[in-house]
Amino acid sequence: MYMKLKVPSFTVLASFICLCIIGVSMIPLLSVQLNPSKSLPSLSVSYSWQNASAKVLEQEVTSKLEGIFNTVKGIKEINSTTNKANGSINIKFKKNTDLDAVRFEIANLIRQAYSELPEGVSYPQLSISGANENSSPILTYSIHANESPYLIKKYAENQLLPKLSTIKGVNKVSVYGADPFDWVIKYDSDKLLQLSISVNDIENAVRQYFQTQQLGNGSLLSKNSTETEQISVVLSYKYEKEIDWDSIPIKKIGNRIIYLRDIATVQFKEAPMQAYFRINGKNSINMVVYAEKGANTITVSNEVKEKIDNLKREIKNEYSLKLTNDSSQYISEELQKIEEKMLLSLAILFFLILATSRSLKYILILFLSIIANLLIAIIFYYLFKVELQLYSFAGITISFGIIIDNCIIMIDHLRNKGDKKVFLAILATTLTTTGALLSTFLLDESLQANLTDFTLVIAVNIVVSLFVALFFVPALLEKMRVNQQKKPFSRKRKRRVIKFTNSYSKLIFILKKPSFKWGFIVVLLLGFGLPLQFLPKEIKGDGFLEKAYNSTIGDEWFYDEIKPTLEKVLGGTFRLFTENVYESSHYSDPERTTLRVSGSMPEGCTIEQLNEVIIKMENYISSFEEVELFETSIGSYKNSTISIYFKKENEFSGFPFKLKSLLESKAISLGGLDWSVSGVGQGFSNALGSEYKNNRIIVEGYNYDKLYSYAELLKTQLIANSNSRIQEVEITNGGNANSNEYFLDFDAEKMAMAGVYQTGLYSYLKNQAHAGGITSFIYNNELQQVKLVSDQYQKVNVWDLKHVPITIGNNQYKLDQMADIEKRNSGNPISKFNQQYRLTVEYNFIGDAQLAQKVREDNIAELTTKLPIGYKISEKSYDGWDKKNNQQYYFILVVILIIFFICSILLESLEQPFAIISMIPISFIGVFLTFYLFDFNFDQGGYASFILLCGISVNAALYIINDYNNLRKEYPLRNSQLIYFKAFNYKIIPVMLTVISTMAGLIPFVWGGQNEAFWFSFAAGSIGGLLFSLLGIFIYLPMFIVEKDIRT
Incomplete structure (x- = not known):
């Protein structure tokens, strides 16, 4: 009989069923996205000052505002960019900052400081900014009617937008395709010269015409009493039906009054287009719906579509709405593909378990355990505000393997031993995996944003699986009356087990000999590699250790001549990975295959001129049947984008590459624009003098003029020291192009x-x-602008x-x-980061990457000696997992340290944890070789595989060692070596089953190829690491655990 539960099994099962029902009820409350939408809270402040230079605006406005904003608590980073006539300040706050409170505080500071700003500066506008917010619409509708575009837009804004904006989860609804009508006063410039009338005269006269002037206060005698009351007296023009523009007096010249009709004409006409937005090149009124950050995109999309279907019955007959783009459909399709792969992965796991256990009851227990685990986990998803998106589903998929592992180990132990002593091992594996995952919260924010939900999902699932394995599984076993003992081994199988154990023990005995043991340890160290490439060229300081280092390893001859050779000899797979994999690796987000065509015109052109050329490109794109749809967005004369989407059958064919080549030829033939085509293959651009430079050096300091002089010095220094390898050097603010x-x-x-x-x-x-504009006024229930044009x-x-x-x-x-x-x-825009001015020196280097790196380092070192306190120079750094940022490697060491301490506490040993954590670098060798040998792209999924392997690669070792420790306590007089191999025989089958099932469960995610962002690299890295972890289990673990004398 099984060990009796203190709580009746019926009570346990009933409690779990109740929790599952609660989990089911919470499913609609979860947020479903394709990509993570979490970001640090941030605010943006923008302002303008007409005709002010960037330098004056920065000194008089930006610096003052930054100074007062720095008094606000919780600020993590404050950056600003000041251009000619306008500027902006972006403030990022620490996590868990109350954004509403700090927004209120900053708004008060702006109100207090505005009176001290120079006259002419606009009132600073405060807005909330965040990543992935309003970046792309979820739904786009085109509105058609036999009306002018202006009237269609006005009808949509009055009748449709208010009703759609009230839907929960909708952030905003915008209407594009028509601009409002303005009153345009077009004056005769020759008449103004003849009459000596200036533009200011016209502007002042029109403003006074619409202005309400306070004349003073008066007393009004009441009709029914002798009391008087104070009233204000104002002078204003009261227009009821029409505005008499012609009768507006402008100026008196001699005895003649010049009226507006004498020098100008007035028209009420549509304002010039400020932006264009088209679907498939068709001019129409487009209504675009954006979802709130963190909202369930699919649910919001369905509610909006349902609301619009109801509104179609209410709107005028001559109006029609057509859905032209539904991005939620793509999200649904992608999530459906992920679900199919998850189910296939689960089916493979069950098939393998069925093949080994040959028990349907066994499979049913595992299936019910997974269902209970996931449904109960949903409660915690909701409580922890976890988003269900790409990385979350990856975490759920991986959780299947870990949940099944815990259940298999518990079921196997209960059937063999009838107790729960294996729970300590399950607890240890759960804590080590959770500890490894929680290290993601120490990562850089860009990585952390992607992996936070991934981490939380796995952590929640495996912690819940701990209680499922401890309570739910034993209760099911008792109720379903699964046989306690496995079928006895046949005599033939026993002979095979004894023969394998004897041969295996003899092999380990040979490998335990000092010569072999140390040889294998050296192979492990060199196989992983020593990180010599990260040794600094010099350590600052006058101490003994610093001097010893600088005179040996830091010596120029050693550093340049010996160190490169030592790196190749001792660097191992770690060097191959860090130096070769990153060269072709990039991060990518899951999205449809998309070609993007961008075009910009030089200064002085208009948005209408750009639109004419873009229409020609649209006509060309529309001739291809393989294109499903394309969206055109034109924001200004220098900003236009055509996003091209393909039919499903053509997305992963050769057509996108063919079309890209054709579009490049078309762009060249059209000319007149700076074109760029990107999305597949190598990007194309015909822009001259504005291409991205392949080398960048940053200089920072507190005085802009001095900083610029140091940047000029660096520019001269680079050209002089490069032996003609550097020709053109530009000094920029690192972002915006100069005008x-x-x-x-x-x-x-x-x-x-x-x-x-x-x-x-x-x-x-x-x-x-x-x-320019003169004034604005309310007329016909809308705000109308008055403009004056020559x-x-x-x-x-x-x-x-x-x-x-x-x-x-x-x-x-x-x-x-x-x-x-x-x-x-007109001068560089001025950039500041945390109140330090920043300039970027950009240039192209002719030569290989290593020589370019050496030239950068030498020039940085040379200028560093000339910089005073308050100034610094550094290489351009990039977000993410890159080889110039060593921080991620330190975090992996932190993970290993966490696992070591957890194992030490649970196993009550300092020796055994060393054997356990040795499994981690062995599995890492598998990841390094997988990406290096097969030239796979390393993205977020690759990093996730590292974190996961830190936890699961030690699980098998923990199960074996836990059983080994229990057997030693049970049989204290028996030979410890024999006990180890007995524990090995007990646990190797479930361990092999869990490792193989985990790898098999990841196979569906490899089938999609490298086109699948995150999934492919995650599955490939995990499979490679798990394969190599078996080498650690069979060879290195007994070498470190088993003592010398082995008795067979």
Whole structure:
């Protein structure tokens, strides 16, 4: 009989069934996404100051605002970018910061500081910013009607948007395709010159026409009493039906009043397009729905579609809505593929278990245990606010193997021994795996954001599996009356077991000899590798150790001549991995195969001109039947993107590569734009002088002018020290490209001789080329803008400025006689990181990567000696798992240390944990070789496989050693070597079953090939590591545990 439960099995099963029902009820409450949406809380503050240079704006506004924002608690990072006429400050906060509270505090600080900012600075706008928020719509509808685009948009904003915006989970609904109507006053520039009327005169007159002026207070006598009451007296123009634009007085000249009708015409017309958004190249009114961050995208999408189906019955007959893009459908399809792979993985696991156990009851117990485990885990998913997305489902898939492992070990032990002493081993494996996973919270934020839910899902599942294995499984075994003892081995099988044990014990005895043992240890060390590549060239300090290091390892001859050879000899698989795998590896997010065509025009062009060229590209794309749809987005004259999606049967064919090549040829033939085509294969760009430089060095400091001089010094130094390998060097802010402007350099002497003042010239130029807003007012229940435009607007060019005579007073002049007109750089945008100015020195290096690295390091070292306190120079760093950032390796060491302490506490030994953690580097060798030999891409999934192997590679060793310790306590007088092999024989079958089942469960995720982001590298790395962990179990574990004298 099994060991009796203290709690009746019926009570246990009933309790678990209740928890499962609660878990089922919470499924609709979970957030379902394709990609993680979690990010650090952040706020953005933006402002503008017309015509102010970046330097003045930074000194007068940005620096002051940054100073007051730094007083707010919880700030993690504060960065700013200041351009000409505008700037922005981005503030990132620490985790768990109350964003509503700090937003209120910052809003108060802005209100207090605004009065101290220079006149003309706009009121700083405060907004919430976050990763993956509003980045892409979930639904796009096109709206059609026999109305003007403006009226269609107005109808949608009034009738549809308010009803859709109230749906839970909808963040915002936007309508594109039509701009509002504006009142445009177009004046005759010649008449203004003849009448000596300036643009300011018109602007002031129109503003006064719509302005309400406070005249004072008066007393009003009440009709029914002698009491008076105070009232305010205001002067305002009251327009009821029409605005009499023609009668607006502008200026009195002599005895004549000049009215607006004398010098201008007024039209109520559609404003120039500020942005374009089209589906399949068709001009239509598009309504775009965005989901809230963290909302269940599929649920929100279904609710919006259901609401729109209901609204179709209410809207006017002449209006129709058509769903043109549904990104939630792609999410559903991807999640369905993941679910299919998970079910296939589970089926493979059950098939293997059935083949070995040959018991349907056994399979049923495992199946019910997994179902109970997942349903109970859902309760904790909800409590911990876990998102179900790509990485979460990966965690659930991996959990299957661990859950089954725990159940198999418990069932096997109960059937053989009838007790729960194996629980200590299960607890140890659970704690080691959980400890390894929780280390992800020490990672860089970019990695942590992707792996947080992955970690939580596995941790929750395996902790729940601990209680399932301890209570639920024994209760099921008792109720289902599964035979306690396995079928007795046949005599033939016993002979095979004894023969294997004898041969295996003799092999271990030979390997235990000092010469073999130390040889295998050396093979393990060299197989993994010594990280010599991370040794610094110099250690700063005057101590004995620092001097000894610098005179030996840090010696220039040793570092340049000997160290590279030692790295190759002693670096092992770790060197092969760090130096070769990263060269072709990249992180990727799961998405449809997409081609992106971007186009931008040079300064001075308009969005309408760019749109004309983009239409030609759209017409070309629409001729291919393999294209399912393409979205066009044009934000400005220098920002346009066409995203091309393919039909399912063509997504992974050769057509996307073929179309990319054709689009490159089309881009070249169209010309006139800086084109780029990306998405598959090597990216294409025909932009000149703006390509990405392959080497970047960052200089930082507290004084911008001095910092720029040091950047110039570095630029000169790079060109001089490179032996012509570096030609062009640019100094940028590391992000935004520099812009150009036309600069008027006046000759004061010539102007004085002509009797002309700069104000007169400015007034004339403004008269010719002016375009701008005057005021706004409420009319017909909407806010309408009033704009003032010259009849010469966009007609004046540089040649006209230089050669066409200008009239000032009664005389005419040529501008090029009094000023030089030149096109010049308007200056770098100014970037600051945590109140330190930052400049980036960019250049292309002709030569291999190692030589480029040496040149960078030498030039950084040379300039470092010249920099004063408060300035620093460094290489450009990148987020993620890259070989220049050693932090991730230290975290793996932390994981190993956590596992060591857990094993030491649970096993009450300091020796045995060393044997257990030796399984980790052995499994890592398998991962290194898998990615190196097969040239697989290493992404987030590869890193996840490292974390997972830290936990599960030690499980088998823990089970064997736990059984070994229990047998030693049970039979204290028996030979310890014989006891080890007895424990090995007890546990090797379930251990092999769990390892093989885990690998088999990952096979479906390899079938998709490297096109599957995360999954492929995760499965490949885990399988390679588990295979090599068997080498540790069979060879290295007994070498470290078993003592010398083996008696057979």
